[in-house]
Amino acid sequence: DAGVIQxxxxxxxxxxxxxxxxxxxxxxxxYLFWYRQTMMRGLELLIxxxxxxxxxxxxxxxxxxxxxxxxxxxxxxxxxxxxPRDSAxxxxxxxxxxxxxxxQHFGDGTRLSIL
Amino acid sequence: xxxxxxxxxxxxxQEAETVTLSCTYDTSENNYxxxxxxxxxxxxxxxxxRQEAYKQQNATENRFSVNFQKAAKSFSLKIxxxxxxxxxxxxxxFADYQGGSEKLVFGKGTKLTVNP
Numbered sequence: 001d002a003g004v005i006q007x008x009x010x011x012x013x014x015x016x017x018x019x020x021x022x023x024x025x026x027x028x029x030x031y032l033f034w035y036r037q038t039m040m041r042g043l044e045l046l047i048x049x050x051x052x053x054x055x056x057x058x059x060x061x062x063x064x065x066x067x068x069x070x071x072x073x074x075x076x077x078x079x080x081x082x083x084p085r086d087s088a089x090x091x092x093x094x095x096x097x098x099x100x101x102x103x104q105h106f107g108d109g110t111r112l113s114i115l
Numbered sequence: 116x117x118x119x120x121x122x123x124x125x126x127x128x129q130e131a132e133t134v135t136l137s138c139t140y141d142t143s144e145n146n147y148x149x150x151x152x153x154x155x156x157x158x159x160x161x162x163x164x165r166q167e168a169y170k171q172q173n174a175t176e177n178r179f180s181v182n183f184q185k186a187a188k189s190f191s192l193k194i195x196x197x198x199x200x201x202x203x204x205x206x207x208x209f210a211d212y213q214g215g216s217e218k219l220v221f222g223k224g225t226k227l228t229v230n231p
Binding site for chain 1: 221
């Protein structure tokens with residue numbers, strides 16, 4: 001089975017540019033999560049969706065960040081305008097729910113560098 | 116709010132030896148789940164082991180086992196017969212799923228190096 005697929009794997013862009021990160025969850029998984037990982041703050045949950053509906057976006061740092069899930073097989077995380085402090089590894093994860101019986105499966109992450 | 120603490124930023128162990136990584140958490144809930152994830156240099160996040168709080172028996176997965184002490188809110192990971200491929204960051208995570216929430220709370224991680 002294909003796992004969670006993220007693209008791009010690496011992104012380097014200049015401050016002020018729009019950045020779009022993409023995620024394809026595992027087929028049949030109803031939950032999709034976006035995380036950010038930095039040395040200082042560790043792994044933080046930004047937002048998660050259930051059946052394409054955002055459930056909790058309390059971790060989204062500010063209005064420059066937005067996430068969408070137009071259908072069950074695709075999600076985007078957008079940063080506009082980007083800033084150097086947004087440099088991090090961004091992970092997407094999915095799960096079928098069912099609480100801890102089915103834990104989250106992570107993608108390989110996107111390493112984002114804002115110059 | 117729930118918190119997860121990993122007090123050992125870095126650890127090292129000789130190949131074939133045993134190492135224990137510590138994790139403590141804070142919650143007022145009685146039913147919850149605990150996880151250990153491994154992140155090798157390749158950056159993948161890989162589930163190592165899972166423990167359900169209502170189960171008293173400690174979870175085991177091959178060379179990986181946990182020591183779950185519910186009263187002490189402690190959840191340590193023991194790696195037996197360490198292998199070079201175990202070199203990675205290890206993250207402890209907590210979820211209580213209260214109110215239908217699927218949120219995981221992660222600790223800051225422990226960097227484990229297995230030396231030949």
